Amino acid sequence: MEIFANLATGFGIALSPFTLMLAIVGCFLGTIIGALPGLGPSNGVAILIPITFTVGLDATSALVLMTAVYYGAMYGGRISSILLNIPGDEPALMTTLDGYPMAKAGRAGDALVLSGVASFVGAFLATIGLMLLAPMLARVAFLFGPAEYFALYLLAFCTLGGMASNNQAKSAIAACIGLAIAMIGVDNSSGMPRLTGGNMHLMDGVDFLVAIVGLFAIAEVFFFIESHGKGSAIGVILDKVTIPWADIKDTKWTMLRSSGIGFVAGILPGAGASLGSFLAYMSEKSIAGEKGGFGTGVAKGIAAPEAGNNAAAGGALVPMLTLGVPGSGTTAVLLALLMTLNITPGPTLFTERPEVVWGLIASLLIANVVLLLMNVPMVKIFVRVLQVPSWILLPGVTMISFVGIYSLSGSYFDLLLMVGFGVLGYILRKLDIPTVPVILGILLGGNMENALRRAMVLSDGEMSYLFSTPISIGLWIAAIAGFVAPMFLRNVLRKPQAITD
Amino acid sequence: MNNRYLKALITSAVLTVGATGVASAAECIAPANPGGGWDFTCRQIGKIMFDIGAVDKPVQVTNMAGAGGGLAYGHVVAERNTDADLIVAASSATTTRLAQNAYAGMTADQVRFVGAIGADPGVIVVGKDSPFQSLGDLVDAIKADPGSVAFAGGSAVGGFDHLKPLMILQRAGFTDIAKVKYIGVDGGADAITQTVGGFTQAMTGDMSEVVGFLKAGEIRVLAVLTEERVPGFEEIPTAKEQGFDVVAVNWRGLYIPKGVSDDAFNDWAGKLQQVADSDEWKAAMQANGLAPFTKVGGDFQSYVDGLVLEIATLSKELGVIQ
Numbered sequence: 001m002e003i004f005a006n007l008a009t010g011f012g013i014a015l016s017p018f019t020l021m022l023a024i025v026g027c028f029l030g031t032i033i034g035a036l037p038g039l040g041p042s043n044g045v046a047i048l049i050p051i052t053f054t055v056g057l058d059a060t061s062a063l064v065l066m067t068a069v070y071y072g073a074m075y076g077g078r079i080s081s082i083l084l085n086i087p088g089d090e091p092a093l094m095t096t097l098d099g100y101p102m103a104k105a106g107r108a109g110d111a112l113v114l115s116g117v118a119s120f121v122g123a124f125l126a127t128i129g130l131m132l133l134a135p136m137l138a139r140v141a142f143l144f145g146p147a148e149y150f151a152l153y154l155l156a157f158c159t160l161g162g163m164a165s166n167n168q169a170k171s172a173i174a175a176c177i178g179l180a181i182a183m184i185g186v187d188n189s190s191g192m193p194r195l196t197g198g199n200m201h202l203m204d205g206v207d208f209l210v211a212i213v214g215l216f217a218i219a220e221v222f223f224f225i226e227s228h229g230k231g232s233a234i235g236v237i238l239d240k241v242t243i244p245w246a247d248i249k250d251t252k253w254t255m256l257r258s259s260g261i262g263f264v265a266g267i268l269p270g271a272g273a274s275l276g277s278f279l280a281y282m283s284e285k286s287i288a289g290e291k292g293g294f295g296t297g298v299a300k301g302i303a304a305p306e307a308g309n310n311a312a313a314g315g316a317l318v319p320m321l322t323l324g325v326p327g328s329g330t331t332a333v334l335l336a337l338l339m340t341l342n343i344t345p346g347p348t349l350f351t352e353r354p355e356v357v358w359g360l361i362a363s364l365l366i367a368n369v370v371l372l373l374m375n376v377p378m379v380k381i382f383v384r385v386l387q388v389p390s391w392i393l394l395p396g397v398t399m400i401s402f403v404g405i406y407s408l409s410g411s412y413f414d415l416l417l418m419v420g421f422g423v424l425g426y427i428l429r430k431l432d433i434p435t436v437p438v439i440l441g442i443l444l445g446g447n448m449e450n451a452l453r454r455a456m457v458l459s460d461g462e463m464s465y466l467f468s469t470p471i472s473i474g475l476w477i478a479a480i481a482g483f484v485a486p487m488f489l490r491n492v493l494r495k496p497q498a499i500t501d
Numbered sequence: 502m503n504n505r506y507l508k509a510l511i512t513s514a515v516l517t518v519g520a521t522g523v524a525s526a527a528e529c530i531a532p533a534n535p536g537g538g539w540d541f542t543c544r545q546i547g548k549i550m551f552d553i554g555a556v557d558k559p560v561q562v563t564n565m566a567g568a569g570g571g572l573a574y575g576h577v578v579a580e581r582n583t584d585a586d587l588i589v590a591a592s593s594a595t596t597t598r599l600a601q602n603a604y605a606g607m608t609a610d611q612v613r614f615v616g617a618i619g620a621d622p623g624v625i626v627v628g629k630d631s632p633f634q635s636l637g638d639l640v641d642a643i644k645a646d647p648g649s650v651a652f653a654g655g656s657a658v659g660g661f662d663h664l665k666p667l668m669i670l671q672r673a674g675f676t677d678i679a680k681v682k683y684i685g686v687d688g689g690a691d692a693i694t695q696t697v698g699g700f701t702q703a704m705t706g707d708m709s710e711v712v713g714f715l716k717a718g719e720i721r722v723l724a725v726l727t728e729e730r731v732p733g734f735e736e737i738p739t740a741k742e743q744g745f746d747v748v749a750v751n752w753r754g755l756y757i758p759k760g761v762s763d764d765a766f767n768d769w770a771g772k773l774q775q776v777a778d779s780d781e782w783k784a785a786m787q788a789n790g791l792a793p794f795t796k797v798g799g800d801f802q803s804y805v806d807g808l809v810l811e812i813a814t815l816s817k818e819l820g821v822i823q
Contacts, residue, residue, distance in 0.1 A: 142694060142698035145695060146700065186657065189657075189658055191659035198605070200568040200571050200605050201572065203569070203571065204566065269687075269691060269694065319694075323713075324690040324710075325688070325690040325691050326688075329534070332537075336544070339788075342785060344709075344788060345713065346690075346712070346713015346716070347716070348716045348717050349713070410565050411567070411572065454686070457651070458682065458700065458701065
């Protein structure tokens with residue numbers, strides 16, 4: 001009952017006509033920011049922070065606005081994934097796999113509504129989880145050391161083989177390219193620059209937004225030039241936008257499971273939304289089996305990553321609020337906002353500043369409902385994007401991406417790098433090598449290496465340290481099972497087919 | 502109150518007219534992504550400068566992450582050398598990297614360090630159940646078996662957080678510092694998480710990073726690396742009084758381009774002094790675990806020069822650089 005009293009306090013703080021207006025504005029801006037490739041939730045929030053000071057918002061209003069932008073961007077990322085096959089931000093990467101094929105089949109509206117609902121479920125459950133369990137879940141972060149994180153990333157890589165391509169070797173090559181790119185930059189464990197060629201721009205490594213925009217958006221432009229616009233979803237005949245009740249009903253368990261996985265990934269400071277949506281997608285894919293048709297535009301393939309990444313976004317607030325450890329780039333920015341408002345998150349925040357915590361939780365719930373209500377009608381506007389002639393749309397999106405990337409570092413070097421990635425993406429697609437594992441290699445490879453190197457420092461190079469705790473052993477077993485199981489399952493599934501042929 | 506506001510207004514008006522003539526919006530470059538110490542410096546100082554009327558337009562914060570601040574440093578040296586409306590956030594990390602030649606050959610004399618108005622005292626921290634009761638216990642354990650204690654910190658290997666325990670061990674006569682285990686993780690809070698989780702035995706960082714955990718009783722601070730005990734944390738002993746003469750604070754300050762006039766330099770120094778004297782800054786310092794540390798103008802420039810020299814010598818002794 002205490003929770004309801006607290007929640008009432010929270011709504012008392014966060015709910016007023018003015019804050020409601022802020023939430024709507026924030027959700028709208030966030031959706032746009034998330035949808036634009038090159039502008040992710042973290043730079044979106046960062047760009048908007050100064051505005052809250054300029055307008056002179058008080059702490060609660062600023063929090064409402066920023067959390068609305070945060071959740072909005074997590075919702076918005078899916079839009080360009082589905083409509084253009086260009087992920088709006090890195091957690092929306094997995095949504096391209098089924099979202100885009102569905103849009104190509106003329107069901108863009110269904111895909112957007114379904115992913116909107118999945119986003120709502122993921123974010124809503126994560127907010128509830130944050131509300132009920134945050135102080136308890138904070139302890140989970142203490143259980144994960146370098147060895148456990150290494151095993152967690154290993155699990156992700158072991159399940160990577162079967163995705164996005166029928167040819168496992170090509171997926172593996174793509175992942176290796178990603179891992180190689182992740183090696184660039186200052187090595188954290190020795191302080192020495194690696195593969196930078198003495199270029200200061202490469203000392204922090206390759207930003208994955210640069211890689212995503214290059215591999216997807218720029219490569220798309222190259223293909224467009226080559227094919228004169230054939231074979232893209234742009235210009236396909238659209239069905240009327242209705243709410244796909246049947247799909248929503250079919251995917252309810254998928255949404256619940258994916259929310260759970262995403263939430264856990266979000267709670268772990270070393271994991272985050274990208275890993276959450278990846279693991280959610282891969283586990284749903286293996287549950288559905290080969291008959292599930294993942295990768296061809298199925299409802300579950302859209303619901304899983306969206307529920308996963310939005311739940312992770314909520315989960316990432318747990319370590320941020322209770323430990324002051326940001327679980328993702330965006331929560332790092334929100335942390336900065338809190339500190340600027342003279343609120344220092346940490347283990348005592350829940351008891352010392354309950355009004356901040358519950359105000360925040362209430363504003364998350366408000367933002368989430370606003371987003372659901374806003375997104376379903378707005379789908380009609382978004383799908384219109386596909387009716388824009390592609391010779392305007394693609395260059396336009398690319399131009400916006402250039403501006404977004406330039407705003408990251410303010411250096412033209414990233415723009416050149418992005419075009420380089422565009423060329424790489426074009427070549428890879430010509431060779432039928434999937435680009436998604438490249439991004440995952442960059443996104444997860446650096447973290448995995450750091451975890452391994454730290455583990456080796458702590459254990460004096462003793463390998464057995466990597467599986468010395470129950471958690472890491474469990475993750476190793478899951479990783480090995482994830483790697484080996486598909487090989488056997490494939491035989492089991494193929495044999496009957498061979499007979500019927 | 503009214504009177505003070507008026508005074509601030511007049512002062513700022515005089516300063517603005519006197520120095521720049523044309524009142525254009527100032528820009529503060531935070532050489533890191535949003536969320537870190539440099540970002541805090543820019544946003545907090547920029548906000549207070551506007552609130553107290555030291556600048557007449559909100560300070561625009563630009564995040565220019567890259568190469569541990571090297572990208573922004575290079576940008577200021579090469580492209581903004583005469584921009585009088587530009588300030589850049591700096592800290593001990595800036596001088597450490599300059600001293601270790603980590604900015605691709607650029608040196609500390611290529612910009613003007615205008616002032617620091619707060620410092621984050623260095624701390625050595627252990628989990629609440631740790632067997633180490635004092636800094637001496639910890640040092641003795643490392644002397645007996647260097648592999649038995651691993652440190653976690655928020656900076657990369659060779660960074661300021663790594664140097665702190667090495668300096669202490671050096672003062673204690675332990676020279677085999679290559680054997681000291683250190684892992685650089687993503688920020689101080691993460692380093693504490695690893696220490697409380699028992700993966701590392703001690704954490705090296707700044708006071709601001711540990712305040713929340715200290716209040717919650719998750720950790721114990723073995724030593725604070727300041728000359729005297731920090732106000733508000735009087736129960737924490739300094740390293741100095743435990744017999745290890747090490748002072749290491751992470752100051753928060755600003756530098757400006759080399760090519761600006763002395764007037765512009767003094768103008769920014771004056772504005773920084775105004776921020777330091779404001780109640781808003783005092784509240785922000787307290788909320789973030791910063792200790793008062795005000796050095797502005799020429800005074801600060803000579804402090805920085807001395808610091809760079811000291812860290813360069815130390816890094817050579819410690820074997821962090823050649």
